Structures are given as structure tokens and as C-alpha cells.
Amino acid sequence: MSESVTPFTPPDEFVDLDTQGLNCPEPVMLxxxxxxxxxxxxxxxxxxxxxxxxxxxxxxxQYLGHELLRAQGDDGLYTYWIRTAAS
Numbered sequence: 856m857s858e859s860v861t862p863f864t865p866p867d868e869f870v871d872l873d874t875q876g877l878n879c880p881e882p883v884m885l886x887x888x889x890x891x892x893x894x895x896x897x898x899x900x901x902x903x904x905x906x907x908x909x910x911x912x913x914x915x916x917q918y919l920g921h922e923l924l925r926a927q928g929d930d931g932l933y934t935y936w937i938r939t940a941a942s
Contacts, residue, residue, distance in 0.1 A: 865900070866898050868898070869898040872886060872900065872901045873902045876904060878907075879908075879911060882905055883911050883915050886915065895941045896939060898937065898938050900934065901937065904933070906933070909928065916937055921940050922938040924937065
């Protein structure tokens with residue numbers, strides 16, 4: 856997984872969703888539940904160990920209109936920063 860090239864500074868406030876150790880489809884299911892609880896424009900950081908999240912989380916964001924602010928992978932840990940859609 857390549858790292859985003861756009862400079863990114865994590866916001867002061869965000870929801871932390873740790874899905875490490877879970878396999879598809881659990882990380883996306885938990886993310887979906889967290890998005891439903893979040894307000895418009897909230898930021899969620901997802902930590903994952905399942906390599907399939909490299910495909911699944913960007914598709915989830917694209918399909919539902921959420922903004923994938925940053926995605927990076929390092930030594931089996933994948934981190935995603937997502938801003939929830941306005942509506």
C-alpha cells in the first residue's frame with residue numbers, strides 16, 4: 856500500500872476504531888456502525904491488520920461518499936483516516 860502524498864495533519868478530535876486481528880468483513884462492518892453514530896464531517900481513524908482493508912475501506916468510502924483523508928500501511932498495520940459525509 857502506498858502512502859498518500861498530500862500533506863496530512865491528524866485532527867485534534869477523532870474517533871478511534873481498532874479492528875486489528877479482525878478479518879473481512881468485520882472491519883468494514885464495524886466502520887459502518889461507527890459512521891452511523893458519527894456526525895457529518897466527523898473523522899474516524901481505523902487501525903486494521905487485514906490486508907483486504909486496502910481494497911474494502913476505499914471502496915466503502917467511495918460508495919457511501921465519505922472522504923478517505925489518508926491511507927497507509929506499514930509492517931502489517933493499516934491506518935485509514937476517514938471524514939464522514941455531510942449527510
